[in-house]
Amino acid sequence: MPPIDASTDAGRVPTHPDDPEPAGNGEDTLDLRLPDELVALFATEATGTREAADPVPGYRKDTGPRVPPADDLLDGIQYWGPTATPVGTFQLRPVRIERDLPLISRWMNDPAVSAFWGLAGSPTRTEDHLRAQLDGDGRSVPCLGVLDGTPMSYWEVYRADLDPLARHYPARPHDTGLHLLVGAVADRGRGRGSALLRAVADLVLDHRPACARVVAEPDLRNTPSVAAFLGAGFRFGAEVDLPAKRAALMIRDRSLRHLM
Known part of the structure; x- marks a missing residue:
């Protein structure tokens, strides 16, 4: 303009x-x-x-949702805006290194998180992980999950059909994957994970009309995570052998979203 x-x-x-x-x-x-x-x-x-x-870069409440560029592989996450959930108003905020690195790095150094993410150590290690996505082709977008104005979780929304994961399960075009960690110990084990997973899966299905399935591949050993996905309306698809873990393939189908 x-x-x-x-x-x-x-x-x-x-x-x-x-x-x-x-x-x-x-x-x-x-x-x-x-x-x-x-x-x-x-x-x-x-x-x-x-x-x-913009309180959230790329999203303007005064004008409403905007149309993302045609080459945006994830249909403009920065424009999705807030959504009401049973635990509060939630929004995905795309990561900015200079603003968000200290917080995300601190979460990655929590032993309960590092056991499955493997990013404990100096902030540089987390920064390299984030920059690999931010400097990539847009197939994966790292985000902070902001609940009632407070950042409390870290998310990766990614094109599962364009990810190496697609070699390990029968992927369909536009399958969209989720990775999640809840940062503060006080926010865990209270049903918030399931509520937010359902909300984010719904955001994906609402804003990505070509996507018929939201998928995830939590480590089979991470039973709280698997339980959270089941509580969010995902179904167990299969056990999948990935290079770094044996995972539970979790699937939320568009056709079943109002039934599960």
Whole structure:
């Protein structure tokens, strides 16, 4: 979107008879000052960043969902917006390294998390994992899960049909995969995992019309994770031997989403 003309936001144009006449302009004018929100929107479009206008980059509550680019492999996660869940208002917020690395790295160093993610150690190790996705072709998007305004989980939404996982199960076009960790110990074991998994699976199915299935492959040893997927309406598909683990293939079918 082109920037607005510089004169549009030049300040208030006097209209009252007692106001001083603007220099060099003897014509009657109207007050053309734009609302601050619209000025911020034009300014952020012109500079290529929406940080000032958008609480979540790429999503603007004032204009609603936007159409993602045609080559976006995951149909614009940054535009999906918040959703109501039984445990609060939830939103996926695409990761920004400079903002989110300290928090995600701290979560990765929790022994209960590192046992399955294998990313304990210095923040550099987590950063390398994130950058591999952020600098890739868009088939995997790392996100923070924000519940009632507080980041409390880490997610990876990925194209399972374009992932190495597709070599290990009968993948279908546009299958979409989920990885999840709940960060704080206080948020675990309270049913939140199932509630949020259901919500995110629904977001995928709502915003990706070509996707007929949401899939996941938690480690078979991670029984709380498997239970959370079952509680979220996923069904157990098969045991799958992956390079680093033996996994439970979990599937949520679009055709069954209102039954399970």
